[in-house]
Amino acid sequence: MTEWLHMGFMQNALAAGILLSIVLAVVSCFVVLRKFSFIGVGVAHSAFGGVALGALIGVSPTVSAIVFAVCVANAIGVVGNQKRLSADTAIGIFFSLAMALGIIFIGLSNTYNVDLFGYLFGNILAITHQDILIIAVLGSLVLASIRLFFKELLFVAFDSEVAHVSGIPVMFLDHFFLTILALTVVISMKVVGIILVSALLVIPGAAAAQITDRYGAMFAVAIAVALFSTIGGLCISYYADLASGATIVTLASLIFFVFFGIGKWLKGKG
């Protein structure tokens, strides 16, 4: 049963998956608490435009995706804050624009050097040691910066109006979090893919929220859900010959539904 662990590419995928699980789980808790789920979808899809831009101008897709996704995430934040436009309208416009630009960039570049499908759907065979290093460095940066602003992010998520009145820099923290969200999306692209990463930006936190009523427990359960889904998903995908990203997301979704049922049952009991 441990045969898959001896394969070099699976070891890389597993190392990357474990690191990503922790980052995605922590970010997903704030995504759920701040009610930013749809922003996660928008930012994830916008990374595709960045990857395609990298292919067009000959820059590393990771670098161009970071720049592109960070810009789009913050643009959504700025436009979504205007009274005339609701946030979901802003997200809808920006994410389709980014996808459209991505398709145009691909058309213009006429290149097949970059595995675009790998970025869209995830390709664990393509995970290199360099990717693991990038995930470790950027992932640590994301976790460390969340740790720095943890209590402020929590206050803003709970009640942004009171947080603002009491002097917490709500707008700065929202843009800070959107930037973190964009970085998380980019480092997750190769393992789970752009299409499915938004699921992991929501499900671990959402599943944990079903059965916990303390934020500490919520973060711990979310990390456990993400780790279980990633490790279990990679294992199943290897033996059943399924796409790894899709298997991970399906497993995470199943856990969500189980926790949803448990949560309802616990509420009924209490």
Place this chain on the structure above:
Amino acid sequence: MTACQIMTSPEPDILVDISDVWVRFDGKWVLKSIYLKCYEGEILGIVGPNGGGKSTLLKVILGLIAPIKGTILLFGQKPGGQARLNVGYLPQISHADRSFPVTALDVVIMGLYQQMGLFTRFRPRHRQAALEKLEQVGMADHADKPFGVLSGGQQQRVQIARALVSDPRLLVLDEPSTGVDSVGQEDFYELLAGLRDSLQRISVIMVSHDIGVVTSHADRVACLNREIHYHGETDSDMDSDIHQKVFGRNLKVMVHDARCVSCNMRHVDHD
């Protein structure tokens, strides 16, 4: 009607001084020439119809909206910045997410975050301060309960504790009757009166559409419908003595009733 100014007596500190404040949204004046003062130790009620500018005035006081014209001073300073540290704010109950995974104590500690500063974690003394405030509002037994399972009235008490935990000089309450049943409301106003008596220097500004509640619990009441109308002001025969009584800071302003036509409100409740 033109704006009116409260006649002041020199002794108590003026905590909030709003002078000729104008606010416009989308080409419409929401607040016109507002003059309002709130003194140390008083409960000032602001009543008015929905759309009359109550929330906007509150946001001006809290420093969330800058007026187009006019000045506003909180403790002699501009709103926002350092002045924020002296303001406790109780939002409408509906703003809080009931499923949010925090305890009552966690919510109160949030009121100390600004004092703690960035990058720091809370310490036992912060926890102690939060517990003391929960005790003061009669919620100490519920400190470790999830905020979401508390009743509307209990949540409101917890939020009052959060607003008070930084020892503010001014407490701003937005529609404190919303989402709380009538028993809870009575308890709340008793608590408020008790707090005002025990915390000598604290002042309260309370905004509500519920005229009856405000008039029975505030020291002074201002009617706001884009402009400030103090009750009784429409009586043109009012002599200077009555005028002094109506606008003098030591008097409870006349009880709002159906005769108060100036604020153009529907008298549905408590009349």
